[in-house]
Amino acid sequence: MKKYIKNIKTITCTVLLSALALTSCTKDLNVNPQDDDNLLASQLFSNENSYKQALAGVYGNLALTGTDGAGSSIVKGLDAGTSQYGRVLLYLQTLSTDQMVWSYENDPGVREIQRNIWTAQNPLITGMFGRAHVSIALANNFLRETTNEKLDERNVSADVRSKITNYRAEVRFLRALSYYHMMDLFGQANFITEATPLNSQPEAANRARLFEYIETEVKAIENDLLDPRTNEYGRVDKGAAWMLLAKIYLNAEVFIGENKYAECLSYCEKIINGGYSLATDYLHNFMADNNTNSARNEIIFPIISDGVVTQNYGPTTVMINGEVGSIEKNGASLGVGDGGWGGALRIRKQFAELFNGANFTNDTRNTIISANRDIEIADISDRNSGYIVTKYSNKTSTGENGKDQTFVDTDFPLFRLADVYLMYAEAHLRGGGGTASTAVNYVNQLRSRANNSQTITTGDLTLDFILDERARELYWEAKRRQDLIRFGKYSNGNFNWAWKGNVSGGIPISTNLNVFPIPANSLAANPNLTQNTGY
Template identity: 40%
Template sequence: MKKIKLFSFIALISVSISCTDDLNTEPVVELSLEQLLAQDPNAINGIMSKLYGSFALSGPNGPGSSDISDDPGESPFLRGIVNLQDFTADGMKNRWGDDGLDQLTTASNWDENNKFFRYLYNRVYYTVPQCNNLLVVLNSVSIENKDQVIAEVKFLRSLAYYYMIDCFGKGVLVTEAQNGVSTPLPESTRTELFNFVESELVQAIENLPQTNSYGRANKYAASMLLAKLYMNAEVYTGTPRYTDALTYINKIINEGGYVLDDDFVEVFSADNYMSSEIIFPLIADAIVSQSFGNTTYIINGSMNSATMTTTLFGNPGGNDAWAGHRATKAWYGLFGPLGSSTDDRADLFWTSGHTYEMTDYKEWTNGYPSTKFRNTNFHSTSGTPTVFSSTDFPLYRLSDVYLMYAECAIRGAGGTLSQAATYVNLVRNRSNATSITESDLTLDFILDERGRELNLEGHRRSDLIRFGKFTGGSYLWPWKGNAQTGTSIPSTYNVFPIPLTALQANPNLTQNPGY
């Protein structure tokens, strides 16, 4: 089966928590987890699907349900990643401006009351206690492949904590050891969270399989997360760890067996579960895992039947084409003047009826919608366009690994520039972009290439911060700092503010400097 489906009995183990309270992790159950697994050891598959689904879905009962006490349409995990990683950066802007979203898209006026910061924070502290609950139970039950299951749970907990480290810079470290604790835990620094996630992933990699069921983590998914952690270690801890990153990058390249798909569009189509380059997806299905997050948010948000033929991309149009996201020239300008590039990626914008300049980010026809993600099949005939997307989100994929290798080589962390050029050309030539040579390999080139290849995949803000170009005025993009041509923003913005609700729930938490 392509998809990990949510089993109906998972409702029995749903955790009722206040997501701003980092300690309230007591499960409300009809059967305890121990009883459930004792009666049916195979129930672990459904329980795991619930944990994996926490990154893609809003809740267990369809798109109108929510695991947390936030709006089920606005608050899914992946939707938060896109909002905070892509719309705050240079490539994409959203026009809706609803109660805080315009502050993200203009990188201005950030404060502790913005609900979109709260959504991602709450999602982290929903997923983490769910993982903790299961880890406690796994210590006292017998199931098949127990060590592997524990490793998968630790990978998922580490993935949640990664976004706490990256986005908020600190938080509360809650593990299975704190289950049942009723007093507020202390604040953990970015370095403390980093060290915990690093140790968890190193351990998990040892017990994860070489291959796993589609949508579940293997050694290389965990290696990728660890490599991401090391790539940003200088930002997170002050100490560069690019050499360590390269160790795990090489493992993925040399041992993982991943191969670039022949066509770039294959990776972002509804049958991308067939992809040979996706290392770890967040799965979507228009029937069994509907969500207003996941790739539905990207595809529907990039469509509008007033200016586009939405059915070409598997979207039915009308009210289901939300007219939200358009690219600025900071993204499509990376390919050079329109119509001048042989790069297939340069053609993945809808230009008819839209303007090159984004003089008003709230005007739909300003800027070019991206058609990179679509809800149509690549390998077979597509059915009738659907409201929800069946396109899986490629959280980690091989082309990113190749570009990470090149960055490490340029930074002097190991590898060779010759091999780096080879990997970069594999990425570029797949899209018919011209080949480069070793002399072309600079940090600025790699940052631009990451923009061309990975935009809308949840990496851009982190990339800009790592390259020293997110805050300040050395690199400007349209509507940075709420100015049409861009303006400097303070270094404060390298992390988001801790949500007010979190500060109120735990008096040990302190606000990030500058907010």
């Protein structure tokens, strides 16, 4: 993907504006076209050399936000920070839990998310709902413009035709991925495909409908995707499809009230046998060259970042600049400016305590800096309180800086093999099959890779252990909220953390917060949507 990343910005903006002009599913986003010189879709696709570039444009919505640099947003009323796909996904899945605190609560929407007091007017929630639907609109537009009839009209060459089936499968996966995030975060979505009549009012799909659609759609495209690890880095292959299926099956009891752990374990086995391997160093997964170092063998699907060509305020730029402590000013060691963002990000006490114990002292997953800091955060605005972490870096594995010292080169590992190992272990414990010895072996491979001195036995392998190990292995990878909900520890007071429920020590929150509200403007735009219970 990075081989032609230079085209993503221009093409994404072209495809984005064209797609949004042709569909009503995002009209509640109040899209604001900013470039009068953008080509119409018909003109873009008339050049058969542009099909791969148009494909890159669909991928590009995961990283880019607008048509005029990192600070622009195509969605009127939302800035780039509240409408970037990976960033808002990170906020909703991580900032709303025990793993992260954002110091600057005057930033729109942040205070409500990290204190679990959000409403349907929250701009971060609106940003996630909107940006996911933009991905869906982009995918639908690409699929409408690449039918056999359209290709015949344009007399497209046999060479391009030979690739279109694969391109379309990748785009269908990206659309299914957005519907997956909608199903998980909101429990419903505006449902529209390339077959939906243009400018019609979209129907609303609930979790059951979305689950069925995602499962059917991803299975339908499986044979049209390239085998695992045979596509260009950053593009979808069978491994990504298997991962998405494994994810919906792991969470099926939450999504549709059905046990599908056997299916989850089966797809985990397919991924594990798909040619992936763990990075030789845990931290390689989170460095500026994670597209070329040993992490390339582990990362199944990333959100691409490039510090020069695709500058954006996405998750890795946010986390690396935010990791720089107000006391430590450790930006140079992370490949950004010395002061970074002045102590923007810290961790909560309950997460820090997961690394207590001598066996975690040299564990490479333990990137906590605690010296001269209090583990407690009595005042969120006090950037000198609370521990910090340095998991992500804009340094390469050979010690060089990324190309820019604000916008980073580090790709966000949305799916990676380590998660699959832990999913296998959990699915086994929940009755999905497999063997305890295999599950223990996978966990110990992760611990060995991290230089943890303690291996586990089958007696140690419990669901509580898996939840904690997932936190240690996968923190700040947009997994924690979903994990806590699946384990019954997000709401109802089974597990509290600092500032949960807007109280410094943490209090129980209502179960209705297990899903986010449908944004108010989306409800107004589509009467088929209904507000989630409790909002």
